[in-house]
Amino acid sequence: MAEPTGFARTWRSRWQDWRDWRSWRARLLRKWRSSLQFRTVTITVVLSGIAIVMVGVYVSVSVGNDLFQSRLGQVELDSNRATSAAQGILDSSDAADRVQVQSLLASARSAISAASSSRLVAVFRVPGQDPSTAAPQDFSTFGDSTEVISPELRTAVQGAPGTQFWQSVALATDDDGQVAGIVVGSQITVPVAGRYELYIGYNLGEAETTLQFVQRTLGVAGLLLIVLIGAVTWIVVRFVVTPIRVAAETSQRLASGDLGVRLPVKGDDVITTLARSFNGMADSLQSQIKELADLSEVQQRFVSDVSHELRTPLTTIRLAGDMLYDQRSGFPPATGRTAELLHAQVERFELLLADLLEISKYDAGSVELEAEPTNLVHLAADAVEGLRSLAESKGTRLNLVAPGGHLDAEVDPRRIRRIMHNLIGNAIEHGEGKPVIVSVDSNETAVALSVRDYGLGMSQVDVNHVFDRFWRADPSRKRTIGGTGLGLSISLEDATVHRGWLQVWSSPGKGSCFRLTLPRTARGEIASSPSPLPPEDAGSDGTLPRLTVGEVGRAGIKGAQHGEGAVHD
Structure with missing residues (x-):
């Protein structure tokens, strides 16, 4: 059997989608939201x-009741009228034997048929009377009914x-169907024979046909009216919703930075x-944003100019x-x-100037990456070796x-080296002399570096401010390597300009873990970080009972177990 063509496959796929009511339900829900x-339109039509x-049912019931009552x-x-005519014939007769009575009943039946519009007649002798040889037999023209x-x-x-007396019934028709009807019963007195029950059946087929016609007319008119209401509502709502949609799109463009966009002004109604x-x-927003942008530019220029101007006297002071x-x-x-x-304060002053210059570049939006294929394990090994003396002290x-970080990533090595130096240095400063674990791992889309210490840790309040400029968890704490309070802020900017993440987990008494996640390519997207956060050993006390540690170098070693804590993105 030949494979279906592309067109046939497309139609088959669409037919399957059409048959899949769940997909249509999901689409309707999305459309509704x-x-x-x-x-x-949906609410109005419903x-x-x-x-x-409701009106149709009321009209149908009212018309049906009216037709029934009239009929x-x-x-x-x-x-x-038919009963009176029959009784008159019976009363005027002097029949005395059965033959005469039978003939008399036949005449009465003919009178009933002539006086009424029905051919369904039944006559039964009332039970409980004295038997009489002159009493004729019961007869009926109802047939199967x-x-x-x-x-x-x-x-x-x-x-x-x-x-x-009367009763609503269902009468049989010639085509083995049923039609609504009424049976009316009364008594007549037959000479010599006594009392008889007389029943006359009436077919309500014409009234039922009229009612069905009315119901069909109401149904068609109702459907047309619903369609008309839906169309009118759609047109009217479109006139109202279109300006709202334009306003929403314009506000989105305004929020995205297009400050020159405006709504069209036509007429004098409420939309105008x-x-x-x-x-x-x-x-007003454009004016205020422009003023703020001008002020920010002045501030950035001031910081940059002051930083540059201070370099000359600082160089002299340094010498x-x-x-x-x-x-x-x-x-x-x-x-x-x-x-x-x-000497120490001049060095700290130089670091502060360098950080201020870097921050001013980020604020001015003038940072350009010099990305190149780089192995983060090599950078991490160099950073660890550079801070070994501080760690030993x-x-x-x-x-x-x-374990899996040996794949290259397109990054700016200078900026990544600065992030590593900052994170590892902070871990040493706040690690309380306990081990510091620097791990590098990778997956299909990203490379991650995490720095784990087992020091005092931070509260959630401190975690929420850890990347703020000039913020310190403990200002009174003595620092060995100085610090300006801008290191983590600059690190966050460096990670952001790489389209990466810099996140932190910390818990009091359990230490902290900073995780840097970078895309493998310069314009790539991060699907997930290869390094867990909270770290797998978040419950450890720093003794590393489940961690196998190898020599510091360019080879990989193993990881640890899960714990709990707070994550700050």
């Missing part, structure tokens, strides 16, 4: 349909001579008033300070200590874990 016009159905009145008059004369109706007729108010708000620092051994103790303090053991 996203379209004001669809919701308005409510109008309910109202039309019932005619039937009662007709039956009464004789059973419609119910025992209840016969009991009522037998118990109340001179009273007329809204457009004028919106445009006035947009003008003089270095000279004094180199000769401090020949100075008195107080003077030597002053030279050491001057703190009694901290540095460990590099690289």
